[in-house]
Amino acid sequence: xxxxxxxxxxxxxxxxxxxxxxxxxxxxxxxxxxxxxxxxxxxxxxxxxxxxxxxxxxxxxxxxxxxxxxxxxxxxxxxxxxxxxxxxxxxxxxxxxxxxxxxxxxxxxxxxxxxxxxxxxxxxxxxxxxxxxxxxxxxxxxxxxxxxxxxxxxxxxxxxxxxxxxxxxxxxxxxxxxxxxxxxxxxxxxxxxxxxxxxxxxxxxxxxxxxxxxxxxxxxxxxxxxxxxxxxxxxxxxxxxxxxxxxxxxxxxxxxxxxxxxxxxxxxxxxxxxxxxxxxxxxxxxxxxxxxxxxxxxxxxxxxxxxxxxxxxxxxxxxxxxxxxxxxxxxxxxxxxxxxxxxxxxxxxxxxxxxxxxxxxxxxxxxxxxxxxxxxxxxxxxxxxxxxxxxxxxxxxxxxxxxxxxxxxxxxxxxxxxxxxxxxxxxxxxxxxxxxxxxxxxxxxxxxxxxxxxxxxxxxxxxxxxxxxxxxxxxxxxxxxxxxxxxxxxxxxxxxxxxxxxxxxxxxxxxxxxxxxxxxxxxxxxxxxxxxxxxxxxxxxxxxxxxxxxxxxxxxxxxxxxxxxxxxxxxxxxxxxxxxxxxxxxxxxxxxxxxxxxxxxxxxxxxxxxxxxxxxxxxxxxxxxxxxxxxxxxxxxxxxxxxxxxxxxxxxxxxxxxxxxxxxxxxxxxxxxxxxxxxxxxxxxxxxxxxxxxxxxxxxxxxxxxxxxxxxxxxxxxxxxxxxxxxxxxxxxxxxxxxxxxxxxxxxxxxxxxxxxxxxxxxxxxxxxxxxxxxxxxxxxxxxxxxxxxxxxxxxxxxxxxxxxxxxxxxxxxxxxxxxxxxxxxxxxxxxxxxxxxxxxxxxxxxxxxxxxxxxxxxxxxxxxxxxxxxxxxxxxxxxxxxxxxxxxxxxxxxxxxxxxxxxxx
Numbered sequence: 001x002x003x004x005x006x007x008x009x010x011x012x013x014x015x016x017x018x019x020x021x022x023x024x025x026x027x028x029x030x031x032x033x034x035x036x037x038x039x040x041x042x043x044x045x046x047x048x049x050x051x052x053x054x055x056x057x058x059x060x061x062x063x064x065x066x067x068x069x070x071x072x073x074x075x076x077x078x079x080x081x082x083x084x085x086x087x088x089x090x091x092x093x094x095x096x097x098x099x100x101x102x103x104x105x106x107x108x109x110x111x112x113x114x115x116x117x118x119x120x121x122x123x124x125x126x127x128x129x130x131x132x133x134x135x136x137x138x139x140x141x142x143x144x145x146x147x148x149x150x151x152x153x154x155x156x157x158x159x160x161x162x163x164x165x166x167x168x169x170x171x172x173x174x175x176x177x178x179x180x181x182x183x184x185x186x187x188x189x190x191x192x193x194x195x196x197x198x199x200x201x202x203x204x205x206x207x208x209x210x211x212x213x214x215x216x217x218x219x220x221x222x223x224x225x226x227x228x229x230x231x232x233x234x235x236x237x238x239x240x241x242x243x244x245x246x247x248x249x250x251x252x253x254x255x256x257x258x259x260x261x262x263x264x265x266x267x268x269x270x271x272x273x274x275x276x277x278x279x280x281x282x283x284x285x286x287x288x289x290x291x292x293x294x295x296x297x298x299x300x301x302x303x304x305x306x307x308x309x310x311x312x313x314x315x316x317x318x319x320x321x322x323x324x325x326x327x328x329x330x331x332x333x334x335x336x337x338x339x340x341x342x343x344x345x346x347x348x349x350x351x352x353x354x355x356x357x358x359x360x361x362x363x364x365x366x367x368x369x370x371x372x373x374x375x376x377x378x379x380x381x382x383x384x385x386x387x388x389x390x391x392x393x394x395x396x397x398x399x400x401x402x403x404x405x406x407x408x409x410x411x412x413x414x415x416x417x418x419x420x421x422x423x424x425x426x427x428x429x430x431x432x433x434x435x436x437x438x439x440x441x442x443x444x445x446x447x448x449x450x451x452x453x454x455x456x457x458x459x460x461x462x463x464x465x466x467x468x469x470x471x472x473x474x475x476x477x478x479x480x481x482x483x484x485x486x487x488x489x490x491x492x493x494x495x496x497x498x499x500x501x502x503x504x505x506x507x508x509x510x511x512x513x514x515x516x517x518x519x520x521x522x523x524x525x526x527x528x529x530x531x532x533x534x535x536x537x538x539x540x541x542x543x544x545x546x547x548x549x550x551x552x553x554x555x556x557x558x559x560x561x562x563x564x565x566x567x568x569x570x571x572x573x574x575x576x577x578x579x580x581x582x583x584x585x586x587x588x589x590x591x592x593x594x595x596x597x598x599x600x601x602x603x604x605x606x607x608x609x610x611x612x613x614x615x616x617x618x619x620x621x622x623x624x625x626x627x628x629x630x631x632x633x634x635x636x637x638x639x640x641x642x643x644x645x646x647x648x649x650x651x652x653x654x655x656x657x658x659x660x661x662x663x664x665x666x667x668x669x670x671x672x673x674x675x676x677x678x679x680x681x682x683x684x685x686x687x688x689x690x691x692x693x694x695x696x697x698x699x700x701x702x703x704x705x706x707x708x709x710x711x712x713x714x715x716x717x718x719x720x721x722x723x724x725x726x727x728x729x730x731x732x733x734x735x736x737x738x739x740x741x742x743x744x745x746x747x748x749x750x751x752x753x754x755x756x757x758x759x760x761x762x763x764x765x766x767x768x769x770x771x772x773x774x775x776x777x778x779x780x781x782x783x784x785x786x787x788x789x790x791x792x793x794x795x796x797x798x799x800x801x802x803x804x805x806x807x808x809x810x811x812x813x814x815x816x817x818x819x820x821x822x823x824x825x826x827x828x829x830x831x832x833x834x835x836x837x838x839x840x841x842x843x844x845x846x847x848x849x850x851x852x853x854x855x856x857x858x859x860x861x862x863x864x865x866x867x868x869x870x871x872x873x874x875x876x877x878x879x880x881x882x883x884x885x886x887x888x889x890x891x892x893x894x895x896x897x898x899x900x901x902x903x904x905x906x
Contacts, residue, residue, distance in 0.1 A: 005300040006300060007297050008297065008298045009295060010296045010297060011030065012269070012293065013047075013293050013294050014292055015032065015034060016038070017036070017291050017292070018034060018035075018289030019059060019276060020033045020062045020275070021277070022287075024065050028043055029043060029050060030296060031064070031278075032287075033055075033062060034059075037054070037055055037076065038052060039072060039084075041086065051086060051089065053089070055076055059101075061077065061101065061103055064107050064114075065086075066083075066107050066114075066128075070085055070087050073107065075097065075103075075116055075118075079096055079100065081093075081105065081132075093132050097134075098122065101119040103144060104146065106148050106150060113126065113128075113172075114126045115158060116148075117147065117148045117160060119144040121139070121142065121143065121144065122137055123137070123141075123170070125137075125138075125172065138170055141162040141164050141166070142164040144163045146162060146189045149191050153193070156172050157169060157171055158172070163207075165185070165186060166180050166181060166183055167180070179219060181216075181219060183206065184210065184212065189206060189231065190204065190205040190232070190234050190235045191235070192235050195237055196239065196240075197319060197320070203235045205232030205248075206231070209228050209229065209230060209232060209248070211224075211232050212224050228252065230248050231248060233248060234247035234275065238286070240283070242319060242320070242355040245277055245279075245286065248274055251274065259320075271292040272291030274290055275291070282580070284301070285299075286298075302561065302579045303527070304563065307361045307368065307565075308565040311365060312328045313381070314327065317352060317356040319355065321352075322348075322350045322352055322356075324349045325344040327583070330342055330343065338556065339556065339586065341584060344583055350379075352370050352377065354375055355372045356370045357373075358394075359371075360397065361381065362397050369395050369397070369403070371393075375389065375392060376389060376391075376392040391405070391407050393406050393408065396440070398453050399475055400417070402415060404434060411425070412424075427442055432445055435466075435468075436471075438471050438491065448462050448480070458510045459496055459514050464480060464482055467482055467524075468528070469481075470529060471530070472533065472535075475491065475493070476490060477489070478515075479525070479530070481525035484524055485520055485521060486524070486537075488518045489518060490515065490518050491515055492513060496511050499514075521552060523537075523539045524540045526540060526542075529566060529574075531569075531593055532597055533549075533593075533600065538562060538563065538564060538576070544556045544574070548593065549596065551629075553621065562576040569590050573586060574586050589615070591614050592618055592621065594610055595614060596622075596625055599626065611638070620640055620644060623636075624644075633652065650673065658670075659674060671693040672690070672696050674686075674690045675689075675690030675693075678690055687699075698728060701713075705731075708819070708823075708825075714736060717729050717738075726745060730742055730745055733745065737816040739758075739763050743758055743763060752773050756770045764809050767792055768792060775787075
């Protein structure tokens with residue numbers, strides 16, 4: 001049976017003929033050397049060219065990364081080796097290495113060595129710590145040396161392939177080969193070592209259209225791989241999978257099983273001849289260089305084949321070797337923090353006759369099934385003894401220990417607990433996958449059908465593209481993951497039992513109401529498991545999340561791909577494994593999950609009983625969960641974080657609680673927010689207190705002016721001046737009728753033009769004094785403009801009704817300091833606006849009557865305040881260029897300035 005390895009194309013880039021490819025061990029890069037003389041680096045994540053080196057005009061037949069030095073080393077047909085820094089793009093070294101075309105450069109995995117081979121029939125060893133000095137020359141081949149490969153199991157030896165039809169094995173430090181294999185009938189183009197297990201194998205590819213596997217200890221040919229119709233140009237043993245990969249000038253890449261040597265797959269991407277194959281230990285990615293470009297494919301899953309039982313024993317497979325570790329072996333005295341690799345002792349459990357593609361404990365942990373190569377084997381978990389076996393593309397367990405296998409897309413078999421065949425089913429559709437659990441599920445590409453284990457009766461058909469299926473231990477909840485989201489459904493066991501017991505027929509959609517959709521989450525699940533009613537999963541962003549009642553909480557951000565193994569309740573930890581078989585644990589409190597589950601079920605009383613057992617540091621998580629359920633009052637009681645508690649109190653309108661929190665935190669933003677809410681709620685005393693704490697002077701101005709509180713406005717004016725809030729200070733002083741202070745504030749703020757305008761409108765007696773200051777200040781900017789300013793003492797004729805304005809000022813000053821209470825506003829609001837100067841001029845006997853109680857004076861001030869309010873703002877003095885013009889105030893109708901040399905009235 002085939003290996004059934006998924007092969008996905010991850011990169012396809014067209015270019016000139018590619019002569020070699022190499023994968024970077026840490027960056028998402030493919031290094032490709034081109035026949036045109038260029039070396040380029042492709043980023044297979046962004047699908048773009050990351051870097052490019054113009055090496056020479058002749059073909060570059062080989063280029064490799066030296067990652068530990070951030071270098072690229074390249075050998076070309078001009079006989080030179082060049083070394084570049086791939087970060088700075090600088091050329092590190094250039095030297096003539098051979099007397100003919102350089103066919104291959106190979107980097108030693110640990111030592112500072114590079115091996116090169118050439119058409120001059122020589123192999124040379126270069127030491128970059130000795131200024132790239134050639135420390136050894138290997139002679140012996142009688143034709144071009146096409147490739148050299150270092151033995152990964154013994155890095156002191158290497159193999160060379162030559163067109164003289166031989167393979168030679170060499171030792172560093174020895175000038176003569178250890179031995180020679182007469183490998184092929186024609187020239188040998190390529191050679192690679194077997195990296196997995198203990199087999200002393202290497203593989204060769206030749207112009208005789210074959211690839212051969214050799215035992216280099218017995219020096220015998222183990223297998224000849226036939227099938228290519230042209231020269232074999234590239235060969236490799238995959239470092240992670242039990243496969244051999246060969247590439248040929250016939251344009252195909254063939255994948256062979258490294259144990260059975262059967263042909264598993266043939267890849268043909270239509271890019272003409274294959275020249276190079278690149279791979280890397282620890283990765284499932286493989287790069288292929290063609291005449292017309294570069295392809296990268298990902299073969300199989302990177303997810304480790306591993307399973308954990310309920311006691312913490314983990315079994316995994318590395319190729320055909322089965323190993324086990326026990327989480328409980330980590331003693332209580334060894335403190336392991338979240339995200340830290342567990343120091344586990346690995347024990348060899350045995351081997352498997354086939355390559356495991358899945359491995360899974362049965363529900364009670366006594367048995368483990370291994371599935372792969374179209375077969376399954378059930379082993380005892382402790383002794384690793386073969387208990388049962390058979391043909392299967394997939395194998396699944398039921399929650400009761402029964403099992404089912406999918407032999408093909410048209411045949412599924414069910415076995416009892418003793419592994420005896422109980423039933424054989426031929427579904428009416430193409431069964432692409434099966435899933436175990438409380439029900440047996442079979443799915444096509446478009447829908448999934450659930451069946452009961454006993455009689456295999458259809459329970460429900462659901463139209464969804466299923467990627468995986470996860471049943472809760474209770475059997476009442478199931479999560480179905482698809483390409484873009486996952487669904488949590490409730491299985492109504494009683495409804496199904498009642499329907500089946502009644503003897504009523506089941507239609508093609510199954511039993512009505514057998515499943516109820518609880519919620520859908522728009523996230524793609526990588527791996528998942530249930531703990532009670534809580535679904536824990538890793539998503540495509542590699543976050544470890546858990547979902548209770550439709551609410552998703554992120555537990556941890558994972559720094560690399562990790563896969564869920566299981567949960568140990570007695571440790572309150574969930575365990576994950578990465579592709580390097582490192583086991584990592586994260587804390588997940590069962591009491592927290594239990595509490596959320598009880599709240600979801602509406603059992604608040606029992607939930608409150610569980611709450612005290614949840615550590616305080618998790619109470620905010622509980623509070624956010626309660627808030628998401630609309631239980632804001634309860635969330636406020638539970639929350640411990642001051643900021644979050646403040647938000648909840650504001651949300652509920654519990655301003656006293658919010659005030660207590662603000663007193664502790666001393667946050668101005670909190671006080672301001674609380675003050676605005678208190679004001680809108682009519683709680684003016686609290687609003688005043690909050691605005692004072694927040695130092696919100698504008699808010700206090702609004703409050704005090706609304707209340708008509710002259711005493712507090714006076715205090716606010718002083719406070720505003722101290723804080724440099726001149727706008728607020730001016731407004732306060734103006735409302736209090738302290739015009740001299742307003743004028744002085746404008747002068748102190750260097751707003752002299754505005755001071756002049758104010759003096760003309762409200763304090764004519766101060767105009768001369770301010771004009772003098774203005775002239776002095778304006779002289780610094782424009783002397784002519786300063787001279788054009790008119791002083792009423794010098795040009796009284798230029799200021800209409802000037803004497804009347806002075807008399808009005810003196811009379812109005814008598815009542816300016818009286819402040820009618822705010823309750824009398826209604827007596828003033830409908831009074832017409834009065835021009836004091838006109839009124840004064842028209843008086844015949846007594847000017848006191850219009851000014852009785854200061855009412856008209858205040859109305860005039862209010863009018864002037866409304867008309868001039870926007871002119872008094874903090875900022876820089878505007879530059880006066882050619883002319884300075886000031887408009888007269890309505891209440892006085894007088895000219896302030898003259899324009900130019902002539903004293904024309906404005």
